[in-house]
Amino acid sequence: MTKKLRLGMIGGGQGAFIGAVHRIAAQLDGAYELVCGAFSSNPEKSKASGMLLGLSPERVYSSYQELFGKEQLLPEEERVQVISIVTPNHVHFEPARLALRNGFHVVLDKPMTFSLEEALELRKIAAASGKRFCLTHTYTGYPMVKEARQLVASGKLGKIRKVYVEYPQGWLSRFEEGGDNKQAGWRTDPDQSGIAGAMGDIGTHAFNLAEYVSGLQVTKLCADINIVVEGRRLDDDGAVLLKFNNGASGVLMATQVAAGEENNIKIRVYGEHGGVEWQQQDANSLLVKWLDRPAEIHRTGTGYVSSYAQHNSRTPAGHPEGYLEAFANLYRNFALCIKADLEGKEPQPEWQDYPGIEEGVRGMAFIEQVIASGRSEQKWIDFTV
Secondary structure, rough: OOOEEEEEEEOOOOOOHHHHHHHHHHHHOOEEEEHHHHHHHHHHHHHHHHHOOOOHHHHHHHHHHHHHHOOOOOOOOOOOOOEOOOOHHHOHHHHHHHHHHOOOEEEEOOOOOOOOHHHHHHHHHHHOOOEEEEEEEEHHHOOHHHHHHHHHHHHHOOOOOEEEEEEOOOOOOOHHOOOOHHHHHHOHHHHHHHHOOOOHHHHHHHHHHOOOOOOOOOOEEEEEEEOOOOOOOOEEEEEEEEEEOOOOOOEEEEEEEOOOOOOOOOOEEEEEOOOEEEEEHHOOOOEEEOOOOOOOOEEOOEEEEEEEHHHOOOOOOOOOOOOOHHHHHHHHHHHHHHHHHOOOOOOOOOOOOOOHHHHHHHHHHHHHHHHHHHHOOOOOOOOOO
């Protein structure tokens, strides 16, 4: 890529965790240049954040509405091309809608919107815009997650029978939202987060990983949803039974009250002849198990892995790659596809392997239906979009 894409950011100002992660990921491969932003709903905080990032003061905006209005007035060769949205859930839909309608590509933090209704509307807008859309389900960016998906897709494991996925965290084991913990405050607030807490925040990651690796889609679910910490308004724990479109069954667990746990998302997928197992705490390894021969360990950076795993690896085997690199893989693949579009070329299959609008819609359907099942005495409900 000979020329950097011009990137703008909405949200992610001083004190925000995920904004810095997005910026590092976007710049890791030299594919983007951050040129503008509306970093906070507080105009002074937005200006201060832009100054720390070294941006021209005239391109640090007080609101995302001002960003779109003024960027549109700039010459095409200076105007922002890609908008990265890293705000709380309730400020996802409107800036994404305006970005697409103003002719900008969009990178959006998950979950995609505040509600399924918004997600369905955004899908229509994205389709009409002709612009590309990336949803940052980070864990699909890991080389060994891509290797697992390719092994399943190759048919070597046989027909998939069982999927287990879990995401245990412990950071909300106490009533953190009662103090000055900004992350806990908005993630447990139904006015900002939506109808789900843990299931929206990390359950969507587990759900996306289950469908991505297995290549299957959930058709039915049965959920047990809990609020463990007294005074909390949204779920902080839950488990879900899953049925997939090939007849396979699965179990999903997501909790933020597993004291002592960090972010060890883990998946196991089993077929007729073998299975695969991956966890973030050993992200460079994929355990491949066979019914009739010894297990194997596939490693990141080696020459025997698939082209998808190789394309998303940066260092030789033995040098650990992690969360930031997985995040950067999404940004790089997105940039490669945009660049190919600009040159009138067909993007390579490996480049097109990033989460998009459909994953976002299915994630929002998961949130609404898992909460509905948790509240229902019937329990088993059809998964529909």
